[in-house]
Structures are given as structure tokens and as C-alpha cells.
Amino acid sequence: MNAQLNDDVTKTRAKIDRLLRDIEELQQSESEAQLQARRAERELREEREKLLRVERELEGWRGLRVERGSAIGRISAWSDAGSRRGSSVYNSGDIPQRMPSNTKGFLA
Template identity: 75%
Template sequence: MQSQIDRRDKMNTQLNDDVNKAREKIERLLRNIEELQHSDSETQLQVRRLERDLREEREKSLRMERELDGWRALRVERGSVLGRGHVGAFSDAGSRRGSSVYGSGEVPQRMPSNTKGFLA
């Protein structure tokens, strides 16, 4: 009878140890799950930030490409205007001096001003 009681006590002690080990393992696993969830949340947040940054950079790139295309079109337009013999922005060909607006080469001269831009 005593040996049965001793065996049962030994089994109870062993079972209690197993239960305690299992509880510790469960606590460790729960902490790991919590850490992984936290890490996953941070990673997802970082991914969303990077996707937003990428989207902003793409939009910026597209805006710059459109602006560049606009400048190119303006340059081509100016080039085609100059190429057809029309007046360019910095050409004397169509200026008052180069045109016959004032007749026989007579060009009005600018008067010196002592008023520095103010009318007297």
C-alpha cells in the first residue's frame, strides 16, 4: 500500500512538473506571437510608408516628364517659327530697328532721364 502511495506521489510530482513546463512553454510561445505580431504591424506600416513614398516619387517623376515635354514642345515650336522665317524672340529681323516701321532707317533715340523712372 505504501509503495502505491509513493508511486502516486511520484507520478503527481512528475505530472505537476510537466504541467509547469507546458505552462512556461505556452507563455514563451504567447510572448513570441505577440512580438511577431508587433513586428508584423511595424513591417506593414513601413511597407505602407514606402509604397506612399514610391507613389509620390512616381507622381513627381510624371510631373517632371510632363514639364520637360512642355519645354521641349515650346522649344520645337520656337524652332519651327524661326525655321519658317518668322520673327524669333531675340532676333532683330522683326524689331523696330530692322523693320521699315519708321521709314527710311530713321530710328527714334532714347532720351536720357534724370527722373529715374518717375514722370516729371
């Protein structure tokens, strides 16, 4: 009877040791999973911040293009007044005329 109880105690201790190892492995696995989750969340946050920066930069470029477009529109409205054609440097017969492209061999 005493031998059987000792055998039961030994088996129970072995089972407890296995269960404790399983618990440690699960805790380690859980810690790694939490670490991976934190890394993924950080990477997601960084990508969102990067996206916002790029969107702001794009909006800035769009705004610059609109400003340039309106500035070009103002410049072209005033360009004849400051050009040679608008001034009296050339008389109407002295203005060089552009040749049609079909005389330059562009068309077959």
C-alpha cells in the same frame, strides 16, 4: 511513490505553463512583425506612387520646356518683322546703337 508522482505533475504543469507563455510571446512577436511588414510594404507602395507622380511632373515640365523652346524659335524667326528695326519707324541712321562694354568701365 504518490508524493513523487504529485511532484512530477507539478513540475510538468509548470513546464507547460512556461511553454504556453513562450508560445503567446512568439505569437505576439509574430503579429508585430507582420504588422511592421505590412507598414513597410504600404510605405514602399506610397513612395513608389510618389516617385511616379514626380516623374510624370518632370516629364510634363520637360515637355513644356520643349514646347516653349519651339515656340521661342518660331517667335524669334518672326521677331524682325514685328520689331521696330524691321518696321520703318527708324531710318537706318536713327537706330540707337549699343556701346561696347569696354567703354563702360567693365574691363580694366
